[in-house]
Each structure stands twice: as structure tokens, then as C-alpha cells.
Amino acid sequence: MIFYQFQKHRKLFFLASFFCLTVFAARLLYVSVPDEMYAVDGEIGEVRLSLPVTLERMEESIPVFSDKKAQSDSAKTGEYRLLCKFMNLIPVKEVTVHAVEKSYVMPSGIPIGIYTKTNGILIIGTGKVTADDGLNYEPADQIVRGGDYIKTVNGEKVSGKEDLVRLVNACGGDDVVLGILREGEEIEIRITPVRLADGTYRLGIWVRDDMAGVGTLTYIEQDLGYGALGHPVSDADTGSKILLETGNVYNTDIVGIVRGENGTPGELTGVIHYRQENCLGTIEENTQTGIYGTLYQVPQEMEEAFVEVGMKQEIRLGEAYILSSLDGALRQYRIEIDEIEFNSKEENKGILFHVTDEKLLAETGGIVQGMSGSPILQDGKIIGAVTHVFISDATKGYGVFIEKMMEH
Numbered sequence: 001m002i003f004y005q006f007q008k009h010r011k012l013f014f015l016a017s018f019f020c021l022t023v024f025a026a027r028l029l030y031v032s033v034p035d036e037m038y039a040v041d042g043e044i045g046e047v048r049l050s051l052p053v054t055l056e057r058m059e060e061s062i063p064v065f066s067d068k069k070a071q072s073d074s075a076k077t078g079e080y081r082l083l084c085k086f087m088n089l090i091p092v093k094e095v096t097v098h099a100v101e102k103s104y105v106m107p108s109g110i111p112i113g114i115y116t117k118t119n120g121i122l123i124i125g126t127g128k129v130t131a132d133d134g135l136n137y138e139p140a141d142q143i144v145r146g147g148d149y150i151k152t153v154n155g156e157k158v159s160g161k162e163d164l165v166r167l168v169n170a171c172g173g174d175d176v177v178l179g180i181l182r183e184g185e186e187i188e189i190r191i192t193p194v195r196l197a198d199g200t201y202r203l204g205i206w207v208r209d210d211m212a213g214v215g216t217l218t219y220i221e222q223d224l225g226y227g228a229l230g231h232p233v234s235d236a237d238t239g240s241k242i243l244l245e246t247g248n249v250y251n252t253d254i255v256g257i258v259r260g261e262n263g264t265p266g267e268l269t270g271v272i273h274y275r276q277e278n279c280l281g282t283i284e285e286n287t288q289t290g291i292y293g294t295l296y297q298v299p300q301e302m303e304e305a306f307v308e309v310g311m312k313q314e315i316r317l318g319e320a321y322i323l324s325s326l327d328g329a330l331r332q333y334r335i336e337i338d339e340i341e342f343n344s345k346e347e348n349k350g351i352l353f354h355v356t357d358e359k360l361l362a363e364t365g366g367i368v369q370g371m372s373g374s375p376i377l378q379d380g381k382i383i384g385a386v387t388h389v390f391i392s393d394a395t396k397g398y399g400v401f402i403e404k405m406m407e408h
Contacts, residue, residue: 113272247283258396268370
């Protein structure tokens with residue numbers, strides 16, 4: 001009886017299985033082909049995709065209406081489309097290609113001290129304060145949020161913690177109106193301050209107006225523009241990207257290494273030299289793919305050697321190298337690229353790799369905090385930068401495509 005039932009529904013079972021397999025394969029093909037790519041004009045034939053697909057340039061068209069300006073603007077973009085076909089037969093998706101000239105940058109790998117001043121006062125959280133009546137109050141609870149930025153107090157612009165303390169004390173106990181920037185939206189909130197025993201007033205808000213840390217310089221361009229970190233400078237307490245007002249990068253010396261262990265990320269500990277003569281340059285942008293600015297000169301530790309920028313479709317699985325300085329000397333450390341995620345939802349997690357270099361494993365256990373921004377090299381080209389380490393396995397990490405960093 002059971003055999004009869006199986007025979008009866010066998011065709012339906014196999015059809016359903018075939019359908020699911022087809023959908024899965026189509027989805028895998030779709031996500032494994034980039035939505036867009038950069039390519040040196042005339043070299044699109046060198047695209048490496050580890051799939052049985054072909055890329056065919058689509059016929060371009062323009063409106064019949066003679067709009068000279070639109071035609072001129074289109075020509076300047078250097079964009080065209082490719083049709084991706086499975087087995088040279090089945091259309092999978094269209095890929096936008098940005099044709100560019102070959103570009104060259106100087107890979108770095110040296111550690112840098114980073115100092116940023118926030119644009120406004122960052123709220124970390126709220127806390128209780130003891131009033132002059134001996135009781136504890138939390139006046140800002142459920143009113144402000146971690147990640148909010150205080151831009152004004154009673155209509156007056158503030159740029160630092162000192163301004164906030166001064167204006168709250170000047171209120172004499174009256175309500176304080178804070179101009180808040182919350183997730184890109186400007187709002188106003190009202191808080192009644194608490195009078196302390198010494199006669200001063202507090203809002204019960206923990207705040208921060210600057211940030212400092214250690215990272216790695218990724219590359220330098222010919223005009224001394226640079227990119228570093230591969231991810232944003234973020235607040236450790238709120239996890240939010242710092243809203244930048246000003247910033248600088250400085251010389252730093254690595255004085256210790258905390259090895260990464262499973263479940264605990266390691267760390268480079270460094271001394272940042274904040275004197276003016278040790279300032280390397282400015283920070284002008286803080287983005288999802290790194291910090292950017294201009295250097296005053298090429299750091300002395302670096303050789304002025306430029307390498308070609310490799311596009312994401314040129315990257316292959318297998319051996320590559322991280323360029324980093326852990327003890328004052330720049331060295332290349334071997335890694336293995338395990339996966340390339342062309343359409344990763346997170347901009348700075350396109351390259352998945354693991355460390356194979358015995359020296360690096362012995363010194364750090366793998367990837368540690370402070371190595372963010374270390375250039376990734378393959379086949380003589382710079383292809384990306386280290387951005388994240390796996391908490392559960394310090395030998396594994398993510399990298400950002402170098403072309404994504406250079407889009408800023």
C-alpha cells in the first residue's frame with residue numbers, strides 16, 4: 001500500500017523537487033552576478049565569474065527627440081549595460097558597467113591615530129542624578145535616545161560639552177529646550193533640569209563630543225588624498241556612525257597586541273602622538289566605507305610605490321595578502337579568500353577570507369581591532385581592505401572592495 005502511494009505521487013514529488021531546485025539555482029545565479037561593476041574601458045572581457053554565464057553588451061538606444069544636452073551628459077558617464085546569460089541561452093539579469101580609466105594608488109598598511117570632533121553633542125544614554133532634596137531623579141529618561149545629537153540649547157548652537165553645561169546652569173531651573181538631530185530629522189524636546197546640592201543643574205544625560213582610536217591607513221592617491229579603515233568611525237556605546245565636524249590623523253606607535261581568541265576579539269594598543277608635528281593630515285569624511293581626507297605628505301615609513309586598482313570582478317578565490325605594520329615594519333601576511341559577495345547588503349563585507357600566515361597567527365591570533373583598513377593585495381593589485389573580524393573565530397574576517405572605498 002505504501003509503495004502504491006509513492007508510485008502514485010512520484011511524478012508530483014519529482015516535479016516539485018525540480019521546481020525548487022530550479023528556483024534555488026536561479027536565485028544563486030542572480031545574487032552571484034554583480035548588479036553593477038567598474039571596468040577599464042575595453043577590458044570587460046577579463047571579467048572573472050566562477051559560473052557558467054556569459055556577458056553580452058546590450059544595444060544602446062537614445063530618444064528620437066534631439067536633446068543635445070542629454071546626449072552629451074550620457075556620453076560623459078561612460079556607462080553601458082551587459083546582459084548576463086546562463087549557458088549562453090537563458091537571460092539572468094542586466095549588469096550596469098561604469099567604464100573607467102586604469103587607476104593607481106599607493107597601498108599603505110601603517111597604523112594611524114584617529115581623532116574626530118562630533119558635529120553636535122552625541123548622547124550616549126541617560127542616568128540618575130541626586131538632587132538637593134537627597135532623592136534620585138532621571139529627568140531625561142524616555143525623552144532622549146542614545147545616538148541623538150544635541151545641536152542647540154534654548155535656540156543657541158552648541159559645539160561641545162562645556163557649552164551644554166553652561167547653558168543648562170544658566171536656565172535657573174526652568175525647562176530646557178534641546179534641538180535634537182535624530183536619524184537625520186530635527187526635533188525639539190523639553191526637559192526639566194534637576195538642582196544639585198551645590199546649586200548647579202543637570203539633565204541626567206551622558207554625552208560625548210569627540211572620539212579617538214587606532215586604525216590603519218589603506219591607500220594614498222597621487223594628490224595625497226587618502227582612504228582608511230574601510231568602515232566608519234562609530235561610537236562604541238551606541239554603535240552609531242559619528243557625525244563628523246572636524247578630525248585629524250596622527251602618527252601612532254603600536255605598543256602592545258592583545259591576541260584574538262574565540263569569543264573575544266583582539267586589539268592593537270597604540271600611543272597616539274597628538275603634537276602638531278605628528279599630525280599626518282585631515283579627516284574630511286566619515287562614511288560607511290571608511291574615513292577620507294588629505295595628507296600633508298607621504299609618511300616616512302612608506303615606499304612611494306603605486307599599484308593598480310583591481311576591480312571586484314577580477315578577484316579570484318585563493319591566495320592573497322594583507323599589508324600591515326604591527327611592529328614598525330610593513331609586512332605582507334598570507335590569507336585565503338573564501339568567498340566574494342558581489343551584492344552584499346553591507347557595503348564593507350564583500351570579501352570573506354581567513355588568515356593562513358603562521359607569523360600573523362602567532363603574533364595576533366588572526367585579525368584584531370586596529371587592523372581595520374589594512375590593504376588586501378592580489379596578483380600585484382590592491383583589491384580591498386580589512387574591515388571586520390569574526391568574534392567566534394579570529395582567523396576569519398571580512399573586507400571591503402577597494403572600488404567601493406574609492407566611490408566616496
